[in-house]
Amino acid sequence: MRIAAFALSAALITGGARAQIINDRQSVSPLREQALADKTAWNLVESLTTEIGPRPAGQANAARAKDWALQTLTRLGFKNVHAEQFLTQAFVRGAESAAVVAPYPQSLSIVGLGRSGETPAEGITAPIQVFKTYADMLAVPVGSLIGKIVVLVQPMLKSTDGSGYGVLSAIRRNGPGEAAKRGAVAFMMRSASTDDTRLPHTGEMFVNADHPRIPAAALSPPDAEQLDRMAQRGKPVIVTLKLANTLVEGAPAWNVSGDLPGTGDEIIIVGGHLDSWDQGTGAIDDGAGVAITTAAAKLATQTQRKRTLRVVLWGSEEMNFSSAAYAKAHAAEIPKIVLAGESDTGDGPVWAVRLPPGVAKHPAMAQLSAQLAPLKVPLYPDGAMGGGEDVADLYAQGVPTISLRPDTLRYWDLHHSADDTLDKIDPAKLAQSVAAWTLVLAAAADADIDFRHPDAPKGLGK
Amino acid sequence: MRIAAFALSAALITGGARAQIINDRQSVSPLREQALADKTAWNLVESLTTEIGPRPAGQANAARAKDWALQTLTRLGFKNVHAEQFLTQAFVRGAESAAVVAPYPQSLSIVGLGRSGETPAEGITAPIQVFKTYADMLAVPVGSLIGKIVVLVQPMLKSTDGSGYGVLSAIRRNGPGEAAKRGAVAFMMRSASTDDTRLPHTGEMFVNADHPRIPAAALSPPDAEQLDRMAQRGKPVIVTLKLANTLVEGAPAWNVSGDLPGTGDEIIIVGGHLDSWDQGTGAIDDGAGVAITTAAAKLATQTQRKRTLRVVLWGSEEMNFSSAAYAKAHAAEIPKIVLAGESDTGDGPVWAVRLPPGVAKHPAMAQLSAQLAPLKVPLYPDGAMGGGEDVADLYAQGVPTISLRPDTLRYWDLHHSADDTLDKIDPAKLAQSVAAWTLVLAAAADADIDFRHPDAPKGLGK
Numbered sequence: 001m002r003i004a005a006f007a008l009s010a011a012l013i014t015g016g017a018r019a020q021i022i023n024d025r026q027s028v029s030p031l032r033e034q035a036l037a038d039k040t041a042w043n044l045v046e047s048l049t050t051e052i053g054p055r056p057a058g059q060a061n062a063a064r065a066k067d068w069a070l071q072t073l074t075r076l077g078f079k080n081v082h083a084e085q086f087l088t089q090a091f092v093r094g095a096e097s098a099a100v101v102a103p104y105p106q107s108l109s110i111v112g113l114g115r116s117g118e119t120p121a122e123g124i125t126a127p128i129q130v131f132k133t134y135a136d137m138l139a140v141p142v143g144s145l146i147g148k149i150v151v152l153v154q155p156m157l158k159s160t161d162g163s164g165y166g167v168l169s170a171i172r173r174n175g176p177g178e179a180a181k182r183g184a185v186a187f188m189m190r191s192a193s194t195d196d197t198r199l200p201h202t203g204e205m206f207v208n209a210d211h212p213r214i215p216a217a218a219l220s221p222p223d224a225e226q227l228d229r230m231a232q233r234g235k236p237v238i239v240t241l242k243l244a245n246t247l248v249e250g251a252p253a254w255n256v257s258g259d260l261p262g263t264g265d266e267i268i269i270v271g272g273h274l275d276s277w278d279q280g281t282g283a284i285d286d287g288a289g290v291a292i293t294t295a296a297a298k299l300a301t302q303t304q305r306k307r308t309l310r311v312v313l314w315g316s317e318e319m320n321f322s323s324a325a326y327a328k329a330h331a332a333e334i335p336k337i338v339l340a341g342e343s344d345t346g347d348g349p350v351w352a353v354r355l356p357p358g359v360a361k362h363p364a365m366a367q368l369s370a371q372l373a374p375l376k377v378p379l380y381p382d383g384a385m386g387g388g389e390d391v392a393d394l395y396a397q398g399v400p401t402i403s404l405r406p407d408t409l410r411y412w413d414l415h416h417s418a419d420d421t422l423d424k425i426d427p428a429k430l431a432q433s434v435a436a437w438t439l440v441l442a443a444a445a446d447a448d449i450d451f452r453h454p455d456a457p458k459g460l461g462k
Numbered sequence: 463m464r465i466a467a468f469a470l471s472a473a474l475i476t477g478g479a480r481a482q483i484i485n486d487r488q489s490v491s492p493l494r495e496q497a498l499a500d501k502t503a504w505n506l507v508e509s510l511t512t513e514i515g516p517r518p519a520g521q522a523n524a525a526r527a528k529d530w531a532l533q534t535l536t537r538l539g540f541k542n543v544h545a546e547q548f549l550t551q552a553f554v555r556g557a558e559s560a561a562v563v564a565p566y567p568q569s570l571s572i573v574g575l576g577r578s579g580e581t582p583a584e585g586i587t588a589p590i591q592v593f594k595t596y597a598d599m600l601a602v603p604v605g606s607l608i609g610k611i612v613v614l615v616q617p618m619l620k621s622t623d624g625s626g627y628g629v630l631s632a633i634r635r636n637g638p639g640e641a642a643k644r645g646a647v648a649f650m651m652r653s654a655s656t657d658d659t660r661l662p663h664t665g666e667m668f669v670n671a672d673h674p675r676i677p678a679a680a681l682s683p684p685d686a687e688q689l690d691r692m693a694q695r696g697k698p699v700i701v702t703l704k705l706a707n708t709l710v711e712g713a714p715a716w717n718v719s720g721d722l723p724g725t726g727d728e729i730i731i732v733g734g735h736l737d738s739w740d741q742g743t744g745a746i747d748d749g750a751g752v753a754i755t756t757a758a759a760k761l762a763t764q765t766q767r768k769r770t771l772r773v774v775l776w777g778s779e780e781m782n783f784s785s786a787a788y789a790k791a792h793a794a795e796i797p798k799i800v801l802a803g804e805s806d807t808g809d810g811p812v813w814a815v816r817l818p819p820g821v822a823k824h825p826a827m828a829q830l831s832a833q834l835a836p837l838k839v840p841l842y843p844d845g846a847m848g849g850g851e852d853v854a855d856l857y858a859q860g861v862p863t864i865s866l867r868p869d870t871l872r873y874w875d876l877h878h879s880a881d882d883t884l885d886k887i888d889p890a891k892l893a894q895s896v897a898a899w900t901l902v903l904a905a906a907a908d909a910d911i912d913f914r915h916p917d918a919p920k921g922l923g924k
Contacts (some may be wrong), residue, residue, distance in 0.1 A: 050691045053568030106515030109880060197659050198880040222883040229512045418571060418660040421684040
């Protein structure tokens with residue numbers, strides 16, 4: 001996933017305040033118990049990760065994933081199942097390697113960042129310049145890093161709400177460009193990861209017209225520490241970096257959509273993203289979100305609801321093309337889209353539900369609050385501002401959003417790395433997430449509430 | 463490390479029995495407290511892993527490691543510091559890859575086994591045959607696996623004493639040959655690992671004259687599970703495996719030796735192995751053992767002892783050439799070598815000390831037992847039978863051995879993989895191991911005991 005600003009505010013709510021939020025009332029809910037026992041979500045993520053595997057946007061497996069999604073939604077009884085094509089950038093990884101060539105020769109574990117520049121075939125060989133923090137790098141003047149490979153060793157904070165990733169992902173997106181402006185020939189950063197394996201995490205970097213697109217890679221945390229120790233010994237540390245990547249423009253991608261029709265003409269959109277990074281099999285990012293929202297929408301509509309539940313499985317979240325494509329294609333429909341949300345932070349468990357501003361206090365939500373309580377999921381009094389990267393453009397057009405926040409302590413160890421595989425998904429946590437989404441979708445689909453509450457801030461989202 | 467039979471018997475001692483073994487008496491020991499506070503071991507393993515990094519026997523970094531060892535022992539005040547050259551096989555890894563080509567195309571995380579056969583440049587493409595257990599594979603007749611790539615998915619038990627590795631390492635050594643005898647064109651096994659990362663563990667395989675040397679690789683645990691799931695779907699699963707390795711005969715290697723002379727002419731030999739596998743930096747396997755025994759020998763000889771403490775840093779443990787080379791070169795000296803031991807299972811903490819049979823009950827060991835007690839290390843009543851792979855040939859010649867057994871729960875997650883790096887070493891555990899070794903070496907160097915007790919079994923060891 002990419003991370004939106006709303007992730008940060010959750011960190012401000014203390015444990016004590018959270019405890020007060022949880023509703024004392026708990027209600028019997030056959031739907032909750034059915035969702036907890038349902039195996040649909042597990043079966044979906046098992047199938048997607050096993051039969052399709054990695055599915056980076058614009059590449060062959062993404063087309064297979066689109067076909068998988070069409071077949072799956074049809075088999076599950078969705079109506080109007082179709083794929084909406086749009087164009088994406090495709091980052092096609094080639095051979096990658098890095099090694100210290102002097103004074104302590106040894107190989108390094110790296111992975112190129114999405115949109116990274118390519119090196120010549122023989123690689124770039126240059127001295128490294130280690131920075132302890134991104135701020136230290138930004139503090140040096142333009143021109144002072146000419147001929148250097150920047151090595152940024154700033155570690156990522158491990159936290160439930162993902163605020164550590166907010167910091168590191170901003171560095172990953174902007175760091176290569178800032179290093180290039182200062183003259184660096186390449187950029188290597190400590191992986192945006194909270195694990196200690198030698199498997200670094202990839203992710204997109206930004207490319208702008210004001211700086212060259214230099215080669216950029218993530219180092220595994222042990223490798224970043226190794227280079228830091230070497231540099232501290234005082235001799236110049238010379239590294240060779242080879243990245244043979246291709247950035248393809250205008251590759252086809254698809255948002256796959258299916259409806260569970262309601263009795264009225266209002267629409268609620270939920271989903272996860274079908275595309276994944278190329279190192280793992282996209283289990284937690286975002287096979288889990290695809291599975292949770294698809295299963296929950298089915299469970300929530302066993303009796304027909306007033307509003308249509310539409311599941312959209314987005315096709316280019318990691319390179320950030322599917323949100324705009326969907327909002328543009330459905331601009332005329334936006335007045336009917338009364339709510340949107342994406343599940344894109346792993347298997348769970350969900351620890352907070354944020355409805356649009358003002359909605360949690362509405363009397364009609366008291367029953368939902370009581371139903372959620374046994375799952376240990378409070379309705380937060382402050383509303384969702386943004387609901388995931390793929391609904392950001394809908395949100396910017398005024399569509400209210402929901403956010404079901406999963407515990408991400410383990411998620412940030414794994415995501416965007418080769419370790420994002422099925423075995424990392426906990427079926428019990430996945431089931432809790434399905435139950436929380438099911439209850440929220442069932443309530444929202446029948447609620448006599450206009451989610452476009454006057455309290456809702458407009459025009460934010462990304 | 464390789465594992466010897468003695469590892470298995472420890473599993474038979476129950477927790478209750480262990481508790482009784484711990485001596486109630488605990489003694490004040492300034493030497494123990496000094497060893498716990500000493501930083502020598504940490505500094506050694508930090509230096510070796512940072513400045514040398516991976517150091518597979520017979521390759522360039524192993525020669526750098528030899529020079530590092532000569533300089534280090536000299537700097538620490540050892541006498542008669544020298545390198546003893548011998549010849550080893552060198553396993554030189556080339557490009558490696560594996561991928562499912564049908565029906566679910568995606569790449570796999572593999573690492574070639576030491577001594578693996580090479581594939582043609584275009585790789586071997588063949589259907590897989592999955593076996594749940596090694597016994598299942600052995601049960602099929604010769605000729606029944608012609609044209610198949612064997613995929614063995616048997617998992618490894620996680621246990622403190624390493625018994626799980628005893629099972630899997632035997633499969634790794636013998637499995638490729640047994641598969642080849644049955645007609646298989648290649649062999650892939652679930653990594654001899656207890657972790658769930660995509661970083662598989664390498665290690666040696668045996669090559670014998672009765673079967674071809676087929677290409678053989680370890681799959682990460684998630685990849686083994688992935689292939690198992692694919693195979694269960696019923697369609698033939700086709701895999702392409704590429705391994706460009708070279709097995710070099712007669713490459714130079716060195717055992718590096720240094721003495722801390724005693725007043726008499728008897729010698730105690732301890733050490734770890736300088737060589738490592740090529741994926742990680744050889745921190746737990748066996749930078750830790752090099753560091754622990756070198757630091758402990760220094761600490762134990764601050765006052766001159768009766769017996770000489772000799773530290774030997776072996777040069778080809780992983781390919782299994784240094785033990786025989788040392789025993790052969792020192793055959794004439796064996797009557798004077800009264801004790802030998804190797805530290806080769808990680809940073810610690812030590813949870814059991816095994817002296818040669820009969821010695822633990824000797825009255826002279828009561829003080830040692832009391833000194834060890836605050837470290838939570840009991841003297842085991844049953845004696846050591848073997849003391850590490852590099853002293854196996856000394857043991858076979860009748861040299862008594864000691865075994866200080868570290869907790870290996872985390873060790874088997876990491877060893878022989880890219881994750882064997884400095885950050886995995888816990889300084890507090892390392893210090894406890896140094897303290898245990900220091901106390902044992904100080905006691906053994908001055909003990910008025912002939913460790914060649916009549917109870918000692920002769921001629922065992924490997």
